[in-house]
Amino acid sequence: IHSAIHMAREDMNCVIHTHTAAGIAVSAQDHGLLPISQHALKFYGKLAYHDYEGVALCLDERERLVNDLGTHRAMILRNHGLLAGGQNVAQAFYEIHFLERACQAQIQALAGGSKLRYPSEQVCKLTASQFTDDDEGMRMIQMAWEAALRLIEDQREDYCS
Known part of the structure; x- marks a missing residue:
């Protein structure tokens, strides 16, 4: 899975x-x-899907996986899991x-059993457009990455030997 993306997407140095x-x-x-949370709306119109083909051992799946990903940075691998990438570790982590978090919110919302409330198409598109890759967006990504690193720094002894 990773090798397919790395071979095809020069803009995705981390998957x-x-x-x-x-x-x-x-x-x-x-x-x-579903477009039911701010986290999910980040991916509105920007999320790919790849159908499950069994354990990812067949090299011929690479082409289909890359084609399904297209120009997106995030993909749901049906009946399997999630995939995201970026120019660097910080951007891939952010994605x-x-x-x-969008998936967690969706599972919890569906478990509640109540009818879901969806934002309007206009709000969905607006919110997706607010998650940009301009300089300000990249600064936000870097700040989020640095915050995540600070959160685990106190636990360093638990995972470093």
């Missing part, structure tokens, strides 16, 4: 692929990611973090 409970749950839902 993160996860198998979290929420990510797998959304990947198994026919409707995919996967937002996608994971």
Whole structure:
């Protein structure tokens, strides 16, 4: 999976692929990611899907995976998990973090059993456009990455030997 993206996308120097409970749950839902949270709206019109083809061992799946990803930086691998990438680790982390949080919110919202409220198409498009890759957006990504690193710094002894 990673090699396919790295070979095809020069703009994605870091690719993160996860198998979290929420990510797998959304990947198994026919409707995919619903536009029901700010985190999900980041991906409105900017999210790819790839159908499950079995354990990713066949090299011929690479081309289909890359074609499905297209120009997007995030993809839901159906019945499998999540994938996101970026120019660097900070951007890839930002993408996967937002996608994971969107999936968590969706699973919790659906578990509530109530009818979901959807923002208007206009608001969905506006919100997606507010997550930009301009200089300000890249500064926000770097700040989020640095904050994440600070959060784990106090736990360094638990994971470094």
